Amino acid sequence: MVGHVVRKRLYILVFAALIGLTALTTGVAFIDLGKWNTLAALAIAVSKASLVVLFFMHLRWSSGLMRMVLLAAFVWFAILVALTLSDEFTRQWTPVPSSWQAQVQQQAR
Structure with a gap:
């Protein structure tokens, strides 16, 4: 069984996006958004989890x-x-x- 071949450039772009989202999570933690802090943190976490599932776990090509x-x-x-x-x-x-x-x-x- 042959899996989908993914170029290294895509992995680097996804990794850069994950690093950027992690920096965004840290930045949002220092901003007082009131009751929206939790929602913002969860939205960023869902975005990061989606990137991992879609690209690193190859669900995009499943x-x-x-x-x-x-x-x-x-x-x-x-x-x-x-x-x-x-x-x-x-x-x-x-x-x-x-x-x-x-x-x-x-x-x-």
Whole structure:
């Protein structure tokens, strides 16, 4: 079985893109985007993972069945994340009335 032959130049370009995205991740970490920090970091991480899967794992040149298996894995992962988040969002989080430090100071008196 002969695989797809990829030129070295493509690997170098993908590597440069990964280095650039890593620098972007570091830069975004120092910028206060509020609640968008997590989304920006995840978007960059998904971009880097996509490059690795498509080019270094040769999924770009794989058969349709392999792509379907990867899609099924991503769908299953999304279902598991959605179930976890549904549990997280439906909990009633009650604030602690006072901090433990205040309680320790009161007991020390």
